Amino acid sequence: MSRPQLKDAWQAMRILKTFSLQQVRNAIEHTTLDSLKAFAKRLVAAKAIAEHVDYEHITYTVINAEYKPFKQVNNSDAKQKNSGRQRMWQSMRILNEFDAGQVASTADISVASARSYISILKKVGYIFVVKSAPRTGSVIERAGEATIYRMLKNTGPKRPIPKATGVFDPNTNELVEFNAVQRKTVKIAPVTLGEAHDFNN
DNA sequence: GTCGCTGATGCTATAGCACC
DNA sequence: GGTGCTATAGCATCAGCGAC
Known part of the structure; x- marks a missing residue:
């Protein structure tokens, strides 16, 4: 390998x-x-x-996530090929179900950036919302409750690249256009984690 | 070598929404 | 109306590339 x-x-x-x-x-x-x-x-x-x-x-x-199994090769290639978004994409594929904070921490980028990319992927139907964050109850009750997303189209290891009219997927060599934007909150029946959910209709 | 253009990336500010 | 959360537009920065 x-x-x-x-x-x-x-x-x-x-x-x-x-x-x-x-x-x-x-x-x-x-x-x-x-x-x-x-x-x-x-x-x-x-x-x-x-x-x-x-x-x-x-x-x-x-037991030791800080361990580095690879000797640091000189960083002439300083600019990492694995960008934040690439790491995000990989994390999403691995986790399958995730929230913005999880993806941000695993990809080592800000939550805002994670949300930014997540919203783009959501627009093209690559991911969908499994469970919206609650907006009721006290701060303590809502602690740890974030919007949960699920991977819908795991097309391959290469991250989809946002374009003006959609995202270009290097795995399929296709440009997936944005769906019609709908700001209205879609009420989705509660789904338990691990359960399939048809979002196409 | 450097200048200008273009695209990718990540961050911030702000609008929109739901709830109290 | 105030508050808190999410989504998104716009901006700054950087790298790659071609022309000169």
Whole structure:
């Protein structure tokens, strides 16, 4: 497995916190379980993750998220290829269900920027709102209650690029145009996390 | 080398909305 | 009307690229 693939795998692990290798493989798509096993073994030896064996199920937990499995190559390539939005996109694909704060923290950008990109993706139907943040109750009651979004179109590892009339998806090489903007709040029946939701109608 | 143009990115300010 | 949250337009900054 190449270094970028390992980096993607390590990022996926840090986001998931507790994971199986199958989950990581599904998240980053471009690797094999054998490669991940070898990588995980290395991380366990370095005490970056802990292994839990539960009968035939093996899961891992990140115990040192700060660990850097890769030697810092000189930063001549200073400008990171993985921009904030690229990291956001990757986080959204891995988490599947997320809120703006989660994505912002995992991608290391501001919440406002995360919301900005999320709203664009929402307009083209790549994600949709699973649960709106409550607007009633005390501050304490609302603490931790944020708008939850769900990934609807996971087209591939490359982030969709916002354009004037929509977003260009490098994974499908297609320009997806914005849906008609509707500021009115759409009342969606409460959906429990993990439940499918048809948003096309 | 540098100048100008263009596009990508991220942030801020503000409008819109729901609720009290 | 006041408050709090979300969505979005607009702006600043930076990098890439071509022309000269």
